[in-house]
Amino acid sequence: MAQMMYRDAVLSTIAEEMERDPNVVVLGEDVVGGMGTAGGPEAIGGIWSTSTGLFAKFGADRVIDTPISESAIMGAAAGLALAGKRPVAELMFADFIGVSLDQIWNQIAKFRYMFGGKTKCPAVIRMAYGAGYNAAAQHSQSVHQILTGMPGLKVVMPSTPGDVKGLLRQAIRDDDPVIFLEHKALYAMSGEVSDDPNFTIPFGHARLARAGEDVTIVSSGLLLGFCEVVADKLAAEGIGCDVIDLRTTSPLDEETILDSVEVTGRLVVVDEAPPRCGLAVDICALVARQAFASLRAPPQMVTPPHTPIPFARELESAYLPSTDKIEAAVRTALAWR
Amino acid sequence: MQLSREALLRAYRQMKIIREFEERLHVEIQTGEIAGFTHLYCGQEAVAVGVCEHLSVEDKIVSTHRGHGHCLAKGCDVNGMMAEIWGSREGLCKGKGGSMHIADVDQGMLGANGIVGAGSPIGVGAALAAKLDGKGSVAITFSGDGACNQGTTFEAMNLAVVTKAPCIFLFENNHYSEHTGFEYAVGTQRDIASRAEAFGMKVWRGDGTDFFSVHDTMREVLDYVRAGNGPAAVEFDTERFFGHFEGDPQRYRGPGELDRIREMRDCLKIFRANVTGAKLLTDADLDAVDKDALEAIENAVVAARAAARPTPADVLADVYIAY
Numbered sequence: 001m002a003q004m005m006y007r008d009a010v011l012s013t014i015a016e017e018m019e020r021d022p023n024v025v026v027l028g029e030d031v032v033g034g035m036g037t038a039g040g041p042e043a044i045g046g047i048w049s050t051s052t053g054l055f056a057k058f059g060a061d062r063v064i065d066t067p068i069s070e071s072a073i074m075g076a077a078a079g080l081a082l083a084g085k086r087p088v089a090e091l092m093f094a095d096f097i098g099v100s101l102d103q104i105w106n107q108i109a110k111f112r113y114m115f116g117g118k119t120k121c122p123a124v125i126r127m128a129y130g131a132g133y134n135a136a137a138q139h140s141q142s143v144h145q146i147l148t149g150m151p152g153l154k155v156v157m158p159s160t161p162g163d164v165k166g167l168l169r170q171a172i173r174d175d176d177p178v179i180f181l182e183h184k185a186l187y188a189m190s191g192e193v194s195d196d197p198n199f200t201i202p203f204g205h206a207r208l209a210r211a212g213e214d215v216t217i218v219s220s221g222l223l224l225g226f227c228e229v230v231a232d233k234l235a236a237e238g239i240g241c242d243v244i245d246l247r248t249t250s251p252l253d254e255e256t257i258l259d260s261v262e263v264t265g266r267l268v269v270v271d272e273a274p275p276r277c278g279l280a281v282d283i284c285a286l287v288a289r290q291a292f293a294s295l296r297a298p299p300q301m302v303t304p305p306h307t308p309i310p311f312a313r314e315l316e317s318a319y320l321p322s323t324d325k326i327e328a329a330v331r332t333a334l335a336w337r
Numbered sequence: 338m339q340l341s342r343e344a345l346l347r348a349y350r351q352m353k354i355i356r357e358f359e360e361r362l363h364v365e366i367q368t369g370e371i372a373g374f375t376h377l378y379c380g381q382e383a384v385a386v387g388v389c390e391h392l393s394v395e396d397k398i399v400s401t402h403r404g405h406g407h408c409l410a411k412g413c414d415v416n417g418m419m420a421e422i423w424g425s426r427e428g429l430c431k432g433k434g435g436s437m438h439i440a441d442v443d444q445g446m447l448g449a450n451g452i453v454g455a456g457s458p459i460g461v462g463a464a465l466a467a468k469l470d471g472k473g474s475v476a477i478t479f480s481g482d483g484a485c486n487q488g489t490t491f492e493a494m495n496l497a498v499v500t501k502a503p504c505i506f507l508f509e510n511n512h513y514s515e516h517t518g519f520e521y522a523v524g525t526q527r528d529i530a531s532r533a534e535a536f537g538m539k540v541w542r543g544d545g546t547d548f549f550s551v552h553d554t555m556r557e558v559l560d561y562v563r564a565g566n567g568p569a570a571v572e573f574d575t576e577r578f579f580g581h582f583e584g585d586p587q588r589y590r591g592p593g594e595l596d597r598i599r600e601m602r603d604c605l606k607i608f609r610a611n612v613t614g615a616k617l618l619t620d621a622d623l624d625a626v627d628k629d630a631l632e633a634i635e636n637a638v639v640a641a642r643a644a645a646r647p648t649p650a651d652v653l654a655d656v657y658i659a660y
Contacts, residue, residue, distance in 0.1 A: 067492075071458060075461065076462035103455065103489075116428070117654065
C-alpha cells in the first residue's frame with residue numbers, strides 16, 4: 001500500500017494503463033496544456049494535475065490536446081472506441097455535458113445495443129464535478145442523476161484515493177462506456193492506495209464505510225465523508241450507523257442497501273444532486289418497493305433544494321448538504337418507533 | 338486512370354444494387370410491412386460507390402440517416418441489411434438498430450446515424466485511431482448539406498486540422514436539408530467546400546451524378562490524405578430522388594423537378610451512356626447486371642420475410658442493465 005492523493009491516484013492509474021495497453025489514449029482540453037504558447041507543451045499539464053507528464057511519456061498521438069470543442073472530444077472518443085482504442089476522455093467540468101451530451105447519450109451509450117451487440121464501446125469519460133468552491137451555477141454541479149438515467153452507461157463516483165485506483169483501472173479495462181466522476185473537493189485528499197498493478201474494484205459492489213444496526217446511510221463521493229463524521233459522532237452516543245458508499249450509481253448495489261435496511265429499518269440517503277428524479281429518490285423507491293416490511297420510519301433524503309447552485313459563500317453553504325443536516329435526518333428517522 | 342472491365346462492372350453492380358434496394362423499399366414501405374422511419378439514398382449512388390471502391394476494410398466510414406447506400410457500398414451484406422430493415426433478429430444489428438442505425442464494424446462501417454451531424458466527430462476519432470496505427474488508413478465522414486450547418490461538423494473539422502487526423506469530410510449536396518433548400522439554409526450562399534477551406538483544409542469538388550468524376554476526385558483526395566497531409570474535404574453535387582423520409586409529400590419540389598432529375602441527373606443512366614459511348618461495356622453487359630441486381634434484391638426480400646423474428650427476451654440482451 002502507498003499513501004497517495006486522489007488526483008495522483010487518477011494520474012498514476014492512467015499512466016500505468018497506458019504503459020500496459022498501447023490502445024489506451026487520453027484526450028481533452030488542456031490535458032497537455034500550453035500547446036501553441038511560449039510556455040510550450042506541458043506548461044500546465046492539465047488543470048486538475050491528472051494528466052501531468054503523460055504527453056512527454058506517450059507523445060501527441062496518445063495524449064491528444066484538443067481545442068475547446070466538447071462535442072468533438074466526446075465524438076472523437078466514440079470514434080476511437082469503435083476503431084478499437086480505449087479512449088480516456090476528459091471533460092474539464094462535468095457541467096459541460098450540456099454541450100456534448102448527444103455524443104455521450106445518443107452515440108457512446110447506445111452503440112453496443114443499437115448495433116446488435118456486435119461492437120463494444122470501451123470509452124472512459126472522466127469529469128470533475130461537485131460544489132464547495134463557490135464556482136456558481138455552471139461549474140459546480142453533480143450530474144450523476146442525469147447520466148445514471150441513461151441506459152448503456154456505467155457511472156462511477158469514487159470517494160477515496162484507494163477506490164479511484166481500483167475503479168478507474170476497472171473503467172479503462174471495461175468494454176462498456178464508463179462515466180468516471182471525480183469530485184473537485186476530493187482531489188487533494190490523501191489515502192491508502194493498493195500498489196498491485198492489477199488491483200481492480202468490480203462495479204456494482206458498494207463499500208461498507210461504517211457498520212451499525214440502527215440506521216442505514218447511503219451516499220457517495222464527497223458527501224460520504226460527511227456521513228462518516230456523523231456516524232462517528234452518533235456512535236459515541238451508542239447509535240450505530242451502516243454507512244454505505246455506493247461507489248457506482250450504475251450498476252447500483254441494491255443487495256447491500258436492502259440487506260442493511262432489513263436490519264436497521266431506517267434509511268437516510270445523502271446526495272449532492274438536486275432532489276427531483278434523482279439518485280436519492282431512486283434509492284428510497286427501491287427500499288419502499290423491496291424492503292417495505294422492514295421499514296420502521298419513512299425514508300429520509302438529504303439533498304440540496306431544487307434550485308441552481310448559488311455563488312455567495314453563505315448561499316452555497318446553505319444550499320449544500322452538511323453534517324448538521326445529515327445528523328438531523330438520522331435523528332428524524334430514529335424518532336419513529 | 339482507366340478502370341478494368343471487371344472494376345467497371347463491379348462499380349455498376351454496386352450502384353444498381355443500391356438503386357434496386359431503395360426502389361424496392363419505397364414500394365414495400367407503402368404496404369406497412371416495414372416499421373419505423375426510412376430515408377432513401379436513391380439518386381446519390383455514384384457518390385457512395387465512387388468513394389468506397391477505393392477503400393479497404395481497414396478504412397472506416399461514418400454515415401448518416403440516409404445511410405443504406407454507404408453501408409452497401411462499404412461491404413455490408415445485402416441480406417443482413419434487408420433483414421435488419423425488416424426488424425429480424427437475423428439482421429445486421431439483430432433488429433435493434435433498423436434503417437437509421439445499421440453498422441458493421443468488421444467492414445469498417447461505423448454506423449448510420451439518426452442525429453444529423455453526429456457522425457463528423459466520430460469520424461475524427463476513427464481517423465485519430467488510424468493515425469496512431471500508422472498504416473495509412475483513413476476515415477471518411479459522409480454528411481449532407483443539412484449536417485454542414487451543425488456545430489459538430491465545425492468542431493470536427495477544426496479538431497481534425499489541429500490534430501492532422503487522416504479524416505475526409507465528404508459533403509453530399511443534394512440541395513435539401515430535410516424540407517429546406519440549400520439556398521436558404523447555407524448562409525454563405527456559396528458551396529460547402531468553401532467552408533471546409535476556411536478551416537484550413539485542402540478541398541475538392543466534383544459531380545456526384547457522375548461515377549467517374551467521384552472516383553477520379555477521390556483518388557486524388559485519398560492520395561493526399563494517405564500521404565500524411567492531414568484532413569481534406571470534398572463536396573459532390575448530387576440529387577435526391579425521393580423525399581426526406583418515406584411518406585414525405587415533397588410539396589417543396591418545383592414543377593417537373595423529379596421527372597427532370599430522373600431524366601437528366603440519374604447517375605446510372607450517365608454511367609451507361611459514358612461506358613457504352615466509350616465502348617468499354619455494352620448495353621448487354623449492363624442489362625445482365627441489372628437482371629442480376631434485381632434478383633439479388635428479390636432474394637433479400639424473400640429471405641428477410643422468412644427470417645426469424647426477435648423475441649421479448651432479446652430486449653435485455655447486448656447492453657449492461659443494472660436490474
